[in-house]
Amino acid sequence: MITLASDFGTPYPAAMKGVLGQRTDARVVDVAHDFPRQDVRTAAFWLREVLPYFPPATHLVVIDPGVGTERAALVLRAGDHTLVGPDNGVLCPAARRLAGGDDGEREAYVIDEDEVGPVNPTIPSQPSEHGSPRSNTFHGRDVFAPAAAAVHDAESDALGSLTCLESGSVGVDLELPTADLEEHRAVGEVMVVDGFGNAITNVPGSFLDGRTRVLVNGDPVPVGETFAAVSVGARLATVGSHGYVELDVNRGRGEEAFGLAPGDRVVLETPS
Numbered sequence: 001m002i003t004l005a006s007d008f009g010t011p012y013p014a015a016m017k018g019v020l021g022q023r024t025d026a027r028v029v030d031v032a033h034d035f036p037r038q039d040v041r042t043a044a045f046w047l048r049e050v051l052p053y054f055p056p057a058t059h060l061v062v063i064d065p066g067v068g069t070e071r072a073a074l075v076l077r078a079g080d081h082t083l084v085g086p087d088n089g090v091l092c093p094a095a096r097r098l099a100g101g102d103d104g105e106r107e108a109y110v111i112d113e114d115e116v117g118p119v120n121p122t123i124p125s126q127p128s129e130h131g132s133p134r135s136n137t138f139h140g141r142d143v144f145a146p147a148a149a150a151v152h153d154a155e156s157d158a159l160g161s162l163t164c165l166e167s168g169s170v171g172v173d174l175e176l177p178t179a180d181l182e183e184h185r186a187v188g189e190v191m192v193v194d195g196f197g198n199a200i201t202n203v204p205g206s207f208l209d210g211r212t213r214v215l216v217n218g219d220p221v222p223v224g225e226t227f228a229a230v231s232v233g234a235r236l237a238t239v240g241s242h243g244y245v246e247l248d249v250n251r252g253r254g255e256e257a258f259g260l261a262p263g264d265r266v267v268l269e270t271p272s
Contacts, residue, residue, distance in 0.1 A: 002152050003054060005031035005047060006062040006140060007038065015138075016060070016145045019119050023149035026058070038065040040090045042262060044174055045191050048093040049242045051081070059094070060148040061085035068136035072171055073111035073143050075151055077159060079104060084111075084148040086139075089174025109159060110168035113139075116146040117164075179203045184270040190260050191244070197253025199260045200246045203268055205239030215269040216247060216258065227251070237268070 002020060006013055013033050020028055031050060035043040043063040051059055056079075064071075064086040072087035078098035083091045087110075099106045113134065119142050134142040150162055159165060179188030179202045188203040208214065211223050214237055222229070224236040227250040235257050240246040245268065248254040255261060 001029055001054070001057045002026045002148055003029045003031050003051070003057055003059045004033075005035070005043065005060070006033050007035040007043065008033050008062070008140065012138070012140065015141045016062075018122075019141055019145040020149050022122065023146060024153050026149070026152045029054075029057075031059075035063055038063065040065070040088050040174065041176070042192050044090045044093045045176060047090070048097050048176070051094045052097055054081075056080035057082075058148050058152040059083045060144055061090055062140035062144055063090050064088065064139060067139050072168065073113060073139065073147065074168070074170065075109040075111060075147065075159065075165055076170070077105075077107040077109075077156060079106075080156070082151050082156065082159070084144055084151060086144075087171045089172045092170060092172075092174045093176050107159070108167075108169050109165040111143060111147045112164050112166055113143050115164040116143055116150070119146060177202055181207065186245075186268040188245075188266050188268075190247075190255075190262050190264045190266060192262055193255045193260075196248075197255050198240065198246045198248045199254045199258055199266075200240055200242065201244055201266050203245040203266065205243050205245055207268060208237060208239060208245060211270065213271055215267075215271055217265075217267050220271055221247070 017028055040063055074087045076083045076091050076095045078095040081098045083095055085091050147164055150164055154162055179186050186203045186207045188201045190199045191202050192200050208223050213222050221235050221237050224230055224238050230236045230250050232251045235249050247258045249257045
């Protein structure tokens with residue numbers, strides 16, 4: 001299988017799927033195409049949390065604010081998985097987790113953009129002997145999709161033999177921030193806000209163990225194992241499915257009730 005993730009919305013992913021369909025019989029599964037535009041960190045967080053639930057696959061990721069520049073195009077092998085995308089850090093947190101941590105097995109390759117071959121419409125409006133030119137604004141279609149197809153159809157131990165790949169290294173690493181933890185205090189930040197308005201922090205959920213209430217940036221908030229632990233419209237701190245503390249509202253939007261946005265500092269404390 002090839003998974004596909006981008007910040008493209010619609011209809012651009014359809015063109016990428018068309019290219020994949022021309023070059024491979026792989027099953028294509030959408031992860032998301034509504035990541036915040038050009039927000040590398042948010043996409044990196046979600047990919048780290050979602051991709052480990054897939055069986056071994058090729059993961060095609062295009063959140064690429066540097067498209068058309070000198071930034072490299074990468075293929076990362078991480079354990080039994082392979083990730084394809086721009087060298088801007090978006091692949092790195094997921095690759096570390098898929099490889100089993102910093103010491104896990106990982107290899108990096110640079111895509112030779114001149115060797116992926118021209119991408120043509122199946123019914124070209126302007127036939128060209130040399131194929132359609134590579135766009136400077138849509139490498140998802142013209143570089144990453146054909147490279148992902150080639151990678152998927154190659155044996156994992158033979159990636160280095162693909163003509164479109166050269167041995168390389170990650171130029172832009174991205175390590176998502178971790179919280180500072182003490183016995184009665186945690187200082188972290190909001191990593192993302194999901195579609196329900198839940199403000200997901202980087203504070204490990206274990207910080208809430210044994211606590212029925214915490215101070216969130218100085219305000220007392222009940223701790224609950226479920227949203228229904230508080231009345232409708234009330235705030236709470238809970239542990240999300242990803243294992244981190246999130247700040248929520250039962251049937252409401254936590255980011256509005258807490259006045260928080262991604263990147264905002266969050267201090268959790270045990271009330272005195």
